[in-house]
Amino acid sequence: MFTRVCPLPASVRYVRSFSISTTRSAKAIIYTRNGEPTDVLTVRTLPALAVPRGDQVKLRFKLSPVNPADLNVIQGAYPAKPHPRDDLGTAEPAFVAGNEGLAIVEDVGEDVSVVQKGDWVIFSTPQFGTWVSEAIARQSDIIRVPRASNSSLSEVQAATLTVNPPTALALLTQFASLEPGEFVIQNGANSSVGQAVIQIAHRHGLKTINLVRDREGIEDLKGQLKSLGADYVMTYNELGEKTARETVRDWTDSKPIRLGLNCVGGKDTTLMARFLGQDAHLVSYGAMSKAPLSLPTSLFIFKNLTCHGYWQSRWYQQHSAEERQSLIAEIVGMMESGLLQEPSHEIVVLQGSDEEMQSTVKDAIGTSASGRHKKILFHFADI
Numbered sequence: 001m002f003t004r005v006c007p008l009p010a011s012v013r014y015v016r017s018f019s020i021s022t023t024r025s026a027k028a029i030i031y032t033r034n035g036e037p038t039d040v041l042t043v044r045t046l047p048a049l050a051v052p053r054g055d056q057v058k059l060r061f062k063l064s065p066v067n068p069a070d071l072n073v074i075q076g077a078y079p080a081k082p083h084p085r086d087d088l089g090t091a092e093p094a095f096v097a098g099n100e101g102l103a104i105v106e107d108v109g110e111d112v113s114v115v116q117k118g119d120w121v122i123f124s125t126p127q128f129g130t131w132v133s134e135a136i137a138r139q140s141d142i143i144r145v146p147r148a149s150n151s152s153l154s155e156v157q158a159a160t161l162t163v164n165p166p167t168a169l170a171l172l173t174q175f176a177s178l179e180p181g182e183f184v185i186q187n188g189a190n191s192s193v194g195q196a197v198i199q200i201a202h203r204h205g206l207k208t209i210n211l212v213r214d215r216e217g218i219e220d221l222k223g224q225l226k227s228l229g230a231d232y233v234m235t236y237n238e239l240g241e242k243t244a245r246e247t248v249r250d251w252t253d254s255k256p257i258r259l260g261l262n263c264v265g266g267k268d269t270t271l272m273a274r275f276l277g278q279d280a281h282l283v284s285y286g287a288m289s290k291a292p293l294s295l296p297t298s299l300f301i302f303k304n305l306t307c308h309g310y311w312q313s314r315w316y317q318q319h320s321a322e323e324r325q326s327l328i329a330e331i332v333g334m335m336e337s338g339l340l341q342e343p344s345h346e347i348v349v350l351q352g353s354d355e356e357m358q359s360t361v362k363d364a365i366g367t368s369a370s371g372r373h374k375k376i377l378f379h380f381a382d383i
């Protein structure tokens with residue numbers, strides 16, 4: 001069904017092949033009402049962008065990740081909302097989807113001081129609307145990616161650096177003060193956040209127990225996570241087996257697990273919490289199963305469990321521009337030093353007519369939402 005039309009890295013796919021026209025026009029993935037992304041998203045050719053003036057910057061997008069929260073925003077089930085736009089050529093106000101992305105500066109207004117042509121930028125304004133091929137931003141919307149001219153930072157790393165790696169770093173450092181050799185248990189361990197947790201924990205000498213859903217090829221997935229530095233990987237089903245407690249006790253040498261990380265919720269997280277030791281912290285940062293989290297009262301009374309929530313957006317809201325830039329520089333440093341690899345991903349190239357792109361977008365989002373899939377990033381082909 002899929003046609004690859006030119007030699008590309010294995011992680012890149014062309015969902016369909018198309019004829020290519022010579023003029024370049026800006027495209028955006030938009031919606032005018034909340035609903036299921038596969039129902040409400042359309043692809044639209046935008047009116048020609050103006051020349052940037054004053055503090056404006058003209059951007060050409062390179063990669064736009066599809067994060068679970070983006071789908072929740074489109075559904076109207078997320079606290080952060082994009083601004084309605086009346087400059088997209090639609091009869092009613094519309095929203096451009098997408099929160100995270102990597103763009104290159106193509107042109108700058110006369111008052112712009114923080115970037116120049118050719119710089120890579122990411123977004124400090126939440127819900128900027130990054131699923132777009134080109135845009136005009138203000139310089140306050142963007143952060144220059146701080147990379148040296150000989151930097152090894154890849155486009156995928158840069159495009160995915162604002163949300164998941166900082167979350168992983170915060171989860172490991174802000175809630176429990178762990179010594180090297182101590183254990184962390186996490187669910188959704190193959191998510192992009194989970195992959196970053198594994199790598200950062202490994203570098204700090206922490207041991208990880210990583211929980212994933214069962215699937216065809218589970219041993220391959222276990223191998224991939226171990227190659228990132230995971231100490232142990234098991235499925236939720238395996239955790240539910242009678243022998244699991246003994247297995248985990250062997251792995252930890254009976255040391256208490258003092259940090260649990262949860263992006264799933266539901267009964268599998270209840271089970272995971274039972275493996276936490278005395279005075280442990282359980283940090284919830286996602287709810288992929290959409291099921292509520294229920295915890296035995298005894299964990300609070302007898303084990304002194306403390307539960308927390310974490311939202312990276314709140315961190316960005318509560319910290320200054322300098323602190324945000326410093327965090328981004330720290331994550332870029334981790335990527336350039338090889339500590340943090342690209343998340344497992346697939347680049348979906350969008351080209352052809354608006355209808356053809358729309359169909360590609362919906363195929364890709366349908367696949368992403370159904371789970372057991374790599375992180376998807378959109379790339380609008382030069383058109």
Ligand SMILES: NC(=O)c1ccc[n+]([C@@H]2O[C@H](COP(=O)([O-])OP(=O)(O)OC[C@H]3O[C@@H](n4cnc5c(N)ncnc54)[C@H](OP(=O)(O)O)[C@@H]3O)[C@@H](O)[C@H]2O)c1
Nearest residue numbers: 167190191192193213263285286288289310311312371372
């Ligand atoms: N609070 C914050 O600041 C913050 C920041 C970043 C991310 N997050 C949240 O963290 C989570 C992971 O984000 P991501 O971008 O790293 O994800 P991702 O790379 O897109 O991966 C999605 C993960 O969710 C799992 N999953 C999907 N549906 C599931 C279900 N019904 N039950 C159990 N697991 C399911 C997938 O497992 P399979 O492979 O088995 O499908 C995969 O591990 C999301 O909930 C996201 O919203 C929160």
